[in-house]
Amino acid sequence: MSKKALDTITEEAQLMGLFEKLPDHCLTCLKPYDSKDREMVTTWSVVVRNKAQKVNLYCPECWSMAKSAIKDFLEKNKPH
16 A cells, blocks of 8 residues: 555545534534535535634634635735
8 A cells, every 4th residue: 555545545534534523503503403404514614623622613604704804804915
């Protein structure tokens, strides 16, 4: 087995271990999350912090607000 294949398998195993750390609510607004609800599974955003061994979960509304805030910040702080 190649080192690349082994690294991929190792990374996937680590991510699967983090799956157990998936919260049951949005990190920002605390809206409940149901992992058996197909729409929630496909529309909510998961951010995995490998080094911190942390999984953050965001509802679509909070994720949209965060992306908008980042976009505004970048535009306001763009070099002229």
